[in-house]
Amino acid sequence: MINSTIRFLLNNQVVTLENIDPNLTVLQYLREIQFNTGTKEGCASGDCGACTVVVAELDRENNDQLYYKSINSCITFVGSLHGKQLITVENLKEKTKLHHVQQTLVDNHGSQCGFCTPGFVMSSFALHKHNKTPTRPQVLEALGGNLCRCTGYRSIIEAAITTSVDVDDDSFSQHYQTTLATLTELQKLPAPTLTGNSHHFIAPKNIDELVYELAQEPKPILVAGGTDLALSVTQNLATIDKLVYIGNVKELTNIEQTDTEIVIGSALPYSQFIDVLHHYYPDLGEMIERIGSKQVRNTGTLGGNIGNASPIGDMPPALIALGATMTLHVNGVERTILVEDYFVDYKKTVLKPSEFIKSIQIPKPTANQTLKLYKISKRFDDDISAVLAAFFIEQDSDKKIINVRLAFGGMAAIPKRASAAEAVLQGNTFTKESVVKAKLALATDFQPMSDVRASDKYRMTVAQNLIEKCYLELQCHVIETRVVNYA
Ligand SMILES: Cc1cc2nc3c(=O)[nH]c(=O)nc-3n(C[C@H](O)[C@H](O)[C@H](O)COP(=O)(O)OP(=O)(O)OC[C@H]3O[C@@H](n4cnc5c(N)ncnc54)[C@H](O)[C@@H]3O)c2cc1C
Ligand code: FES
Ligand code: FES
Structure with missing residues (x-):
């Protein structure tokens, strides 16, 4: 069943959208259609926060509660508002x-x-x-x-x-129950669609509906948070003929745990799984806190980070180091592969036509396993990495390294393991001498490129030094090696 409109609460009023180009961002909708110009446009690329609005939605776990989150309206497609409350500065x-x-x-x-x-x-x-x-x-x-x-x-x-x-x-607390009841009703509507300027948007509610949409021609483009994809519209002025929004697909927005792994739905935003990962892997939690900004983490997803296949995405090296797997789904058929095997070449992956990432499985740590993560960027917050290093090390009771995975982003066309450096460490104890050898071996693993973020020399030097930093941190836990108070 399909519902050919988008309906949401604009502050306290239910609005129905039809005949609007789904390439429109929430910011354009507010300023150019609603003439609500309190929300500002600065960069139109998610970097400055001038366009921040708040979205209230039914809490994923407790549907009788509202979950409020800040988002960048400049990189959010208007169709994703269906079933939510959009709160703007005019209404405070x-x-x-x-x-x-x-x-x-x-x-x-x-x-x-x-x-x-x-x-x-x-x-x-x-x-x-x-x-x-x-x-x-x-x-x-x-x-x-x-x-x-x-x-x-x-x-x-x-x-x-x-x-x-x-x-x-405030007035939002006073209207809490009415808002909750309205959003609950809107959520019961069939999958919403929006068509305008011959462009289409559809937001399936479950995997069967998603599979159906992906089987249609012409092939649609998947959008989750849109924090990567929307830039093609706002920065490159592209238009997308057909968008399939997966933020409402219930099977993709779950997080589950077994005794041995954490299973994260591909369309679940970072803010909703950061605490779980921080609990098992503190370095990973800290690193995710540095992915974009709060607004980006409130909408951006793991599936989008991997699906974008950028060589400088922050999560893939961490997932590769952890030996994480991902489940891919096409037309009712699923396969599970190592995240490491997903990337083939620059922006090329093993994903088949109509296939999508369903979930990512992250193993829980066992005794003597450590994950060390280092994000090197020019700014601490809201910046893309020049180099991302992720080191998984398992040692036996004699401190011999029995399992090692060193994965890097920003060092090659794809996120990749340093197999020569790993070979030096595997089976040995971490010593000053083995660090020197691993650093030399790393030079044979990668030939990094120079770009606006860093030169090839800088990338290699910093990557080599991070192996040494990891060694120092594992030797002595009391030495402060990281910036912990930066403001
Ligand atoms: C200001 C700003 C700062 C940022 N900072 C960082 C940063 O520090 N580190 C970092 O790594 N990234 C950063 N990003 C990039 C981006 O936020 C992340 O890559 C995010 O995880 C993308 O998720 P999304 O849900 O928004 O992806 P979307 O934009 O929705 O999708 C990205 C791509 O993946 C595809 N896709 C989405 N979901 C799936 C799926 N389930 N299966 C298959 N394909 C899929 C889409 O079709 C699209 O091609 C930043 C972006 C912005 C705007
Ligand atoms: S206008 Fe700068 S983040 Fe949206
Ligand atoms: S930019 Fe002028 S008050 Fe902040």
Whole structure:
């Protein structure tokens, strides 16, 4: 069954969209169709946060609760709003009374020209909806995707830390049950579609509907968070004829655990699985916190990160080092392969026509297994890696390395293991001498390229030094080797 409209709550009003080009972003919809120009456009590529809005949706685990998240409206396709509430800056204040989040920003002198202010307000609003007394690191995490060119961050951060706890008595809390009931009804509608300018969007609700759509000609393009794909529209000015949105497919938005592995649905956003991975692999949790910004992690997915097949995607090297597997699905038939075997050449993968990534299986650690991860980028937050190193090391009781996988991103056309360096370490103890040999062997594993992010020489030197850093960290856990307080 198909529903030929998109329906969502714009603040507290149900809106129905039809006859609108599905290549339209939420930002364009707000500014050019609704004339809600409070939401600003800065970069149109997810980098500045000026366009931040908040989306409330039914909580994945407790359908009787709302989950509020900040997103970049400039890289979100409008069709993905179906069944959700879109909250914009215009709607925060009640009559003449500013929302607590806004008032505290004013009280702290957190705005000068005001261009970035709506974005900061919305990021802070989303944070306070979940966390009444956020700590400074939590505030930094929530605001890491918002740039301000004139006020300076101190007063903005102070405002977010000191926002009073009664954010809970705002109009959104007062309308909570009505919003919940409306979204529940909208979610019961059949799979929504949108057609405009001869372009099509469809949001299947389960795998059978997805498989059906993928079998049609012309072949559609899959979109999950859109944080990679939407850039082709906003930056390269491409148009996409047919989009199939997988963020509503229930089998792809699950997370499950067995005794031995964590199974993550390909369309589940990072924010919804980061805690589980952090629990088992602290380095991985810390690294995911540096993928894009909070807004990007609230929509971006593991399936999109792997599916994009970028040589500088952050998750593939980590997954390869962990020996993770992925399940691919085509027309009712599934196969499970190592993530390592997915990548063939630059942007080439083993994915067949109509096939999609269903889930990613990550083994849980056993005793004496360690994962060390290093993301090298010019900025700490919201930056693409020049090099990503992921080292999985298993040692026996004599500290002999019995299992090693060293995987790198940014060093070749695909994320790849360093087999020569691994061979040096396998079966030996980690010593200064074996580190020197592994570093030399690494030079035979890769011939990195130079680009705007880093030169070939820098990439090789930093990759070699990361093996040494890993050695030092494993030798002595008390030496501080990482930046832990950066603001
Ligand atoms: C400001 C900004 C910062 C970023 N920072 C980082 C960063 O630090 N590290 C990093 O690694 N990435 C970063 N990215 C890139 C991006 O956010 C990630 O790659 C993200 O994981 C993509 O997921 P998505 O769901 O948004 O993918 P989408 O854009 O929806 O899809 C990406 C591609 O994968 C395909 N695809 C999606 N799902 C599937 C599936 N289930 N099966 C098969 N194919 C699929 C799509 O067709 C598309 O070709 C950043 C992006 C932005 C805009
Ligand atoms: S306009 Fe810069 S993140 Fe959207
Ligand atoms: S107040 Fe001017 S950009 Fe932030």
